Amino acid sequence: MHSVNLGLIGGGTVGSGVWTTLQRNGPLLGARLGVEFQISRVAVKSLEKARLVEFPESIVTDNWRSVVEDPAVQVVLELVGGKTVAREIAIRALELGKPVVTANKALLSAFGEELFATAARHGTNLYYEASVAGGIPIIKVIRESMVGNRILQIAGIVNGTCNYILTRMKLEGAEFSTVLRDAQRLGYAEAEPSLDIDGHDAAHKTGILASLAHGFWVRPETIHTEGIREVTPLDIQFADRLGYTIKLLGMVKELTWQTGENRGQRAIQIAVYPALVPNRHVLASVNHAFNAIAVSGDVVGETLYYGRGAGAEPTASSVLSDLADAALDLVHGCRRRVPPFVPHAREANLIPMAEVVSRYYVRLLVLDRPGVFAGVANILARAHIGISSIIQPEGHAGEVVPVILMIHDATNAVMQKVLIEIEQLPMIKSKPVMFRVEPFE
Ligand code: HSE
Numbered sequence: 001m002h003s004v005n006l007g008l009i010g011g012g013t014v015g016s017g018v019w020t021t022l023q024r025n026g027p028l029l030g031a032r033l034g035v036e037f038q039i040s041r042v043a044v045k046s047l048e049k050a051r052l053v054e055f056p057e058s059i060v061t062d063n064w065r066s067v068v069e070d071p072a073v074q075v076v077l078e079l080v081g082g083k084t085v086a087r088e089i090a091i092r093a094l095e096l097g098k099p100v101v102t103a104n105k106a107l108l109s110a111f112g113e114e115l116f117a118t119a120a121r122h123g124t125n126l127y128y129e130a131s132v133a134g135g136i137p138i139i140k141v142i143r144e145s146m147v148g149n150r151i152l153q154i155a156g157i158v159n160g161t162c163n164y165i166l167t168r169m170k171l172e173g174a175e176f177s178t179v180l181r182d183a184q185r186l187g188y189a190e191a192e193p194s195l196d197i198d199g200h201d202a203a204h205k206t207g208i209l210a211s212l213a214h215g216f217w218v219r220p221e222t223i224h225t226e227g228i229r230e231v232t233p234l235d236i237q238f239a240d241r242l243g244y245t246i247k248l249l250g251m252v253k254e255l256t257w258q259t260g261e262n263r264g265q266r267a268i269q270i271a272v273y274p275a276l277v278p279n280r281h282v283l284a285s286v287n288h289a290f291n292a293i294a295v296s297g298d299v300v301g302e303t304l305y306y307g308r309g310a311g312a313e314p315t316a317s318s319v320l321s322d323l324a325d326a327a328l329d330l331v332h333g334c335r336r337r338v339p340p341f342v343p344h345a346r347e348a349n350l351i352p353m354a355e356v357v358s359r360y361y362v363r364l365l366v367l368d369r370p371g372v373f374a375g376v377a378n379i380l381a382r383a384h385i386g387i388s389s390i391i392q393p394e395g396h397a398g399e400v401v402p403v404i405l406m407i408h409d410a411t412n413a414v415m416q417k418v419l420i421e422i423e424q425l426p427m428i429k430s431k432p433v434m435f436r437v438e439p440f441e
Pocket residue numbers: 134158159160161162188189190196201309310311
């Protein structure tokens with residue numbers, strides 16, 4: 001039996017989860033692979049801090065360098081979170097030719113290109129299954145299992161906090177801020193909740209998936225990102241009446257440029273935004289903190305992956321799967337995996353959100369007076385935008401009431417322009433709110 005020594009860096013929720021899970025399933029994993037795993041060194045931030053598991057004193061240190069550089073450590077598990085120390089750990093380990101396993105999506109999003117290049121230069125691998133959607137094995141699916149497909153679309157519910165908030169808003173009519181507090185209490189939310197609710201965490205994950213699907217590193221600043229702060233219980237109710245559920249989606253779509261000199265050319269849209277998902281589509285019924293990702297390939301059609309996107313054990317499940325790959329690399333000397341990038345793939349194909357054609361749900365707050373619709377309809381007609389339906393709950397003349405418009409296909413740029421014009425009408429009482437509709441046809 002071969003033995004593989006691991007250096008575990010990080011004693012928080014994920015590090016402790018990996019430790020406990022390896023105690024439980026290490027022998028099973030080892031028997032499957034013909035490898036005996038041993039966590040030979042552990043580095044934590046502070047030796048004083050109380051933690052979820054007691055690491056043996058003989059192997060624990062607060063000096064991560066001593067773990068990474070220990071010649072006996074063969075695989076480094078970077079489980080510290082954050083971007084600064086985590087980057088140093090990963091780079092140093094890769095420079096030493098040691099495979100690195102990470103769960104850190106923010107690190108990958110910011111420094112993925114550098115990390116993969118360092119791994120390639122030093123003939124080793126960077127493994128990151130746990131960085132997207134926790135326990136769902138999505139990296140391997142896109143990178144390896146769908147390697148024979150052209151990836152046409154990825155639609156992912158990849159932020160559990162937002163999904164938890166939107167689910168409770170729908171099921172209980174609860175207010176956003178109340179549910180956010182519960183999500184924080186339950187430990188779903190990031191330390192900085194804006195990372196979740198403003199869509200940044202989802203953008204990190206969506207960028208990682210998009211990179212795998214399209215072969216070039218996606219810089220986070222190129223991802224159009226919107227969060228869920230503007231979604232109200234009213235929107236959720238109206239969407240439901242229209243047959244939809246609002247979800248925060250990470251979207252990676254292959255589409256055709258519809259306007260301008262690129263018209264007809266292939267383009268890739270990468271974005272995160274709250275969208276109306278038809279209730280008939282399975283993503284609409286992914287509730288609470290669960291994640292799900294629908295991936296469509298030109299050969300296989302639509303596939304779906306569902307599970308827990310966060311938490312100690314789901315994350316540990318993915319880390320263990322990476323560990324298995326890293327151990328097999330070491331033991332059998334095969335370090336070649338399906339490469340994460342395609343030579344010559346370029347971000348030039350990225351389409352700016354302004355040029356993307358979508359359908360829309362628009363909420364207006366109007367003074368209920370004769371002529372209000374005519375004003376709105378005129379503006380839309382001048383921009384050649386069709387309305388597919390209108391809902392106005394019964395109110396009393398002179399009151400301020402919500403009006404919901406479902407809008408036919410228009411570019412995002414045209415819609416933004418039109419909404420600015422509508423906002424200036426005297427009977428419009430607040431900034432119009434717009435969400436995209438994803439038809440999943
Ligand atoms: N805050 C993240 C989420 C944790 O809510 O999905 C997992 O990345």
